[in-house]
Amino acid sequence: MQRALIEAVLLGVLGGIIGVHVVLRRLEFMADALTHTVFPGLAVAFVLGGSLYVGALITGVLSAVLLTVVTRNRRVTSDAALAVLLTGFFSLGVIVVSRSHSYTADLTTLLFGRVLAVDVSQIVATVITGAVVMAVLWLLHKELVLRAFDPEAAAALGYRVGLLDLVLNVAITLIVVSAVRAVGSVLVIALLITPAAAAQLLVRRSVGQMMAVAAVIGALAGWLGLVVSYEGSIHHGWRLASGGTIVGVLTALFGVVLAGTLGWGARRRRAVAS
Amino acid sequence: MSPAPAPALVLTDVAVDYDRVPALEGVTGTVAPGEGVALIGPNGSGKSTLLRAVLGLVPLRQGHIEVLGRAPSDARGDVAYVPQQDALDPEFPVTVGQVVLMGRYRRLGWGRRPGRADRAIAAEALDRVDLGDRARERFGTLSGGQRQRVLIARALAQQAALVLLDEPFNGVDGTTQDLLLEVLAEQRARGVAVIMSTHDLAVARTACTVACVLNRRQVAFGPVASALAPEALRQAYGPSAFALDDTFGHPPDHGHGHGHAHPASRERGF
Numbered sequence: 001m002q003r004a005l006i007e008a009v010l011l012g013v014l015g016g017i018i019g020v021h022v023v024l025r026r027l028e029f030m031a032d033a034l035t036h037t038v039f040p041g042l043a044v045a046f047v048l049g050g051s052l053y054v055g056a057l058i059t060g061v062l063s064a065v066l067l068t069v070v071t072r073n074r075r076v077t078s079d080a081a082l083a084v085l086l087t088g089f090f091s092l093g094v095i096v097v098s099r100s101h102s103y104t105a106d107l108t109t110l111l112f113g114r115v116l117a118v119d120v121s122q123i124v125a126t127v128i129t130g131a132v133v134m135a136v137l138w139l140l141h142k143e144l145v146l147r148a149f150d151p152e153a154a155a156a157l158g159y160r161v162g163l164l165d166l167v168l169n170v171a172i173t174l175i176v177v178s179a180v181r182a183v184g185s186v187l188v189i190a191l192l193i194t195p196a197a198a199a200q201l202l203v204r205r206s207v208g209q210m211m212a213v214a215a216v217i218g219a220l221a222g223w224l225g226l227v228v229s230y231e232g233s234i235h236h237g238w239r240l241a242s243g244g245t246i247v248g249v250l251t252a253l254f255g256v257v258l259a260g261t262l263g264w265g266a267r268r269r270r271a272v273a274s
Numbered sequence: 275m276s277p278a279p280a281p282a283l284v285l286t287d288v289a290v291d292y293d294r295v296p297a298l299e300g301v302t303g304t305v306a307p308g309e310g311v312a313l314i315g316p317n318g319s320g321k322s323t324l325l326r327a328v329l330g331l332v333p334l335r336q337g338h339i340e341v342l343g344r345a346p347s348d349a350r351g352d353v354a355y356v357p358q359q360d361a362l363d364p365e366f367p368v369t370v371g372q373v374v375l376m377g378r379y380r381r382l383g384w385g386r387r388p389g390r391a392d393r394a395i396a397a398e399a400l401d402r403v404d405l406g407d408r409a410r411e412r413f414g415t416l417s418g419g420q421r422q423r424v425l426i427a428r429a430l431a432q433q434a435a436l437v438l439l440d441e442p443f444n445g446v447d448g449t450t451q452d453l454l455l456e457v458l459a460e461q462r463a464r465g466v467a468v469i470m471s472t473h474d475l476a477v478a479r480t481a482c483t484v485a486c487v488l489n490r491r492q493v494a495f496g497p498v499a500s501a502l503a504p505e506a507l508r509q510a511y512g513p514s515a516f517a518l519d520d521t522f523g524h525p526p527d528h529g530h531g532h533g534h535a536h537p538a539s540r541e542r543g544f
Contacts, residue, residue, distance in 0.1 A: 024366065024367075139384070139385040140384070140385070142376075142379055142382075142387070142388075143379070143384065145368070146376050146379060148366070149362065149363070149366050149368055149373075149376075150357070150362055150376070152355070152357045152361070153355060153357060153376065153428075155329070155331055156329045156331065156350065156353070156355035156357075156438075157350060157351070157355075157379060157380045158347070158350035158351055158380060200367070203367055204367055204412050205367055205368070205369050205410070205411075205412045206367055206368075206369070206372075207367055207368065209367075210367055
């Protein structure tokens with residue numbers, strides 16, 4: 001349980017921070033496509049008894065490169081290209097898994113994760129991956145913010161926008177690969193999007209502050225979701241899936257923030273009107 | 275006797291295609307340091323295409339461009355670009371001050387943060403456009419005209435030798451336009467070349483010395499008086515340019531007599 005808590009909080013922080021870039025660049029669909037395109041890597045590694053991390057990393061980075069290249073082609077709309085890649089990769093994973101004898105159980109594990117089964121080596125992999133991604137985001141912070149805010153100006157200033165996009169896509173992929181073992185490829189998108197979407201409601205003037213708030217929300221959801229799932233399953237017999245509960249708590253937190261900001265906005269409008 | 279300064283921009287028979295369809299052809303001209311150039315033409319005439327070609331963002335089918343004596347891609351750090359402000363997301367979490375500071379990024383290089391000197395330059399640029407007191411506000415809370423001022427402040431902070439502006443006066447009120455013209459005139463006095471695309475012939479006549487008239491090809495490039503002659507405008511805009519000539523063939527009448535420049539323009543030394 002302690003290892004699972006560490007992993008859940010770590011992933012909440014990492015997902016929250018990188019998720020800010022996903023939300024600001026409106027890459028939600030692309031991030032969702034990435035979470036599905038790691039699936040065949042997971043499936044092959046699972047069937048062969050190899051490292052899920054390595055398997056997901058290989059297909060994840062490959063799909064990040066493909067997604068970057070395809071979405072810059074003006075002849076194919078971004079959504080169409082993403083849909084093709086997402087469904088193609090995902091179907092490949094399903095085909096691979098369907099060849100195993102324990103098809104249903106295996107598929108469930110890969111789709112929904114098993115954070116309670118995380119071991120020390122997985123935590124170490126998450127820490128190393130997270131450190132690399134955070135270092136890249138810190139080094140390229142001003143460039144990535146400029147590219148997100150004003151891509152024309154970024155290109156005019158001489159920045160290679162395609163290269164920045166590729167770096168960000170690979171960084172997103174690395175976090176997805178780390179998180180998919182805990183919450184599965186279906187729900188990992190929530191770790192990326194929900195904390196950042198909630199932070200966007202609270203922070204209006206700083207990308208850095210938005211990242212900090214998203215990290216706190218992600219960490220809180222990771223901790224609280226796991227505690228609720230564990231307590232509920234062990235002490236009350238509710239059998240709550242940990243990955244699903246974490247995402248449920250994330251969604252509830254978003255709802256609370258949204259309700260709070262809407263209520264605050266309404267009170268402010270009434271005060272101005274009076 | 276000191277040699278003449280190198281031109282800010284040299285265009286030689288420039289042609290650009292989009293998806294193998296000609297978008298611009300036959301553009302030839304030279305822009306000296308401190309010169310003001312108006313790019314004139316109807317929508318789709320290639321004005322933005324030419325600006326992007328000068329920035330090295332679109333490949334040339336033919337011809338040659340030299341920016342500050344170098345290839346466009348090598349000169350980008352010394353070229354400031356002011357895009358149309360309505361393309362930017364008003365909800366993006368960035369302050370006015372942070373937007374202006376973006377003009378300093380290229381000088382910093384990868385991975386470095388702006389220092390005190392950069393912040394001072396950005397603050398001075400923002401003061402110049404009369405928005406120094408709005409530095410901490412979110413960019414999106416400003417009006418369209420104020421946002422345009424911020425983008426020009428960003429260009430000022432870059433301390434470039436060539437400034438390109440894509441329709442900078444769209445949606446901008448008269449007071450803001452006068453202020454921005456004043457700022458651009460100051461830049462030109464310092465030797466900065468300014469190229470702006472605009473539909474406003476009156477601005478072109480009062481704020482620029484050279485005009486480049488386009489309609490997917492160069493119609494005219496030269497001193498404003500000759501380049502904006504009625505025949506050139508008819509070639510660019512079609513027969514309806516007769517009506518344009520009556521309305522814009524002379525600077526707008528502000529009650530100071532036909533053919534006289536606006537007094538504010540005279541004060542700016544045009």
